[in-house]
Amino acid sequence: MDLENSPHPAQRAAALSARYASERRKAEWLALYADDAIVEDPVGVSPLDPTGHGHRGRKGLEAFWDMAIGPGNMTYQIHQSTACGDECANVWSVSNRMPDGFLLTVDVISIYKVNASGKLMAMRAFWNFSDIEEKLKASLKA
Secondary structure, three states: OOOOOOOOOHHHHHHHHHHHHHHHOHHHHHHHEEEEEEEEEOOOOOOOOOOOOOHOOOOOOOHHHHHHHOOOOOOEEEEEEEEEEEEEEEEEEEEEEEEOOOOOEEEEEEEEOOOOOOOOOEEEEEEEEEHHHHHHHHHHHH
16 A cells, blocks of 8 residues: 555654665654654553653654664554544554574554644554464464
8 A cells, every 4th residue: 555645644754764764774764753743552550651651752753763763673564544624544564583593573553643734743553462472472482
């Protein structure tokens, strides 16, 4: 699904976010976000966000990149996207190639919200961290 050319700014920003993350283009990924943006990935308390309050502002987003995106070898596939108002909801899969070669894939529903300038104000990703832990445990037993 080619959303980089979508007329909807949230869909374009979501697609570019996925592309820049997979290409490990940190500066470009950060530039998609407004200075006061929030990323909740996943939504709620997890090892990636022990407080469950999300990663906020430029420093928070940069720390999130350094912890979760930068070290990965991820690819993204958007299966469906619906735009409404200044937001879009995407159904997609994220795959991360682990150092041992194991391909870890998680299905995600994410909500992207842009401001009037087309900058991302919020990204909320819905997925279950325990699913990842179970898949990793299973890969170690294989």
